[in-house]
Amino acid sequence: MKPVLYAHPFASYCWKVLVALYENHTSFTYRSLGPEDPQAAIELEALWPLKKFPVLVDAGQPVLESSVIVEHLALRHPGPEQLIPADPEAALEVRFLDRYFDNYIMTPMQKIVTNQLRPEDKRDPYGVEEARAALDTAYRWLDGVMVGRTWAVGENFTLADCSAAPSLFYADWAHPIAERFPQVRGYRSRLLARPSVVRVVDEARPFRQFFPLGAPDRD
Numbered sequence: 657m658k659p660v661l662y663a664h665p666f667a668s669y670c671w672k673v674l675v676a677l678y679e680n681h682t683s684f685t686y687r688s689l690g691p692e693d694p695q696a697a698i699e700l701e702a703l704w705p706l707k708k709f710p711v712l713v714d715a716g717q718p719v720l721e722s723s724v725i726v727e728h729l730a731l732r733h734p735g736p737e738q739l740i741p742a743d744p745e746a747a748l749e750v751r752f753l754d755r756y757f758d759n760y761i762m763t764p765m766q767k768i769v770t771n772q773l774r775p776e777d778k779r780d781p782y783g784v785e786e787a788r789a790a791l792d793t794a795y796r797w798l799d800g801v802m803v804g805r806t807w808a809v810g811e812n813f814t815l816a817d818c819s820a821a822p823s824l825f826y827a828d829w830a831h832p833i834a835e836r837f838p839q840v841r842g843y844r845s846r847l848l849a850r851p852s853v854v855r856v857v858d859e860a861r862p863f864r865q866f867f868p869l870g871a872p873d874r875d
């Protein structure tokens with residue numbers, strides 16, 4: 657039986673898993689969490705009361721959290737792209753960078769975006785200022801790391817790149833990656849040229865009008 661993915665095409669954490677699925681041409685059933693399938697949201701809540709997505713159901717078992725889903729796919733549905741290296745030391749670096757993109761790029765990016773969704777009198781400009789400063793620090797550190805690397809941990813595309821793609825895509829929209837970070841800008845461009853990422857970006861295009869800060873006319 658094919659795994660079932662509850663996800664939305666515009667949702668950043670869903671991209672992480674979709675990129676992994678597309679990298680390995682893994683067959684799955686896509687339950688899109690939109691008005692066209694209200695039952696999908698009901699099922700999601702029954703699977704995961706926190707209602708966070710993506711959620712994968714494989715062989716009848718829910719698999720929760722995007723990074724764990726990618727690890728699960730690598731174990732149960734391996735393909736030509738080894739998204740978790742066999743070498744345990746290399747795997748540690750991949751997992752660290754996956755955490756880096758989630759915690760230090762995605763989280764401050766989401767702070768800026770969700771602030772915009774709040775009623776005007778409930779916004780948090782100081783928190784947004786802090787998030788922008790945190791992103792600049794995260795870009796600066798990553799700029800040093802990416803010198804001489806094609807992908808996050810070297811020459812092979814991994815889980816860390818699956819995380820980097822959505823986090824750098826949307827972070828650059830929320831708080832542009834400055835020209836003084838050429839390695840990060842170059843890495844983002846390489847990610848956006850990767851066929852699996854081209855596919856998720858294209859699938860998300862119809863929803864760009866809903867980007868709370870206004871989507872830029874690029875990418």
Ligand SMILES: N[C@@H](CCC(=O)N[C@@H](CS)C(=O)NCC(=O)O)C(=O)O
Nearest residue numbers: 667668669707708709710721722723
């Ligand atoms: N740590 C979770 C984060 C998932 C997450 O925050 N997903 C967003 C969509 S990108 C979501 O569920 N948003 C709806 C909500 O927060 O209620 C993961 O890695 O799967």
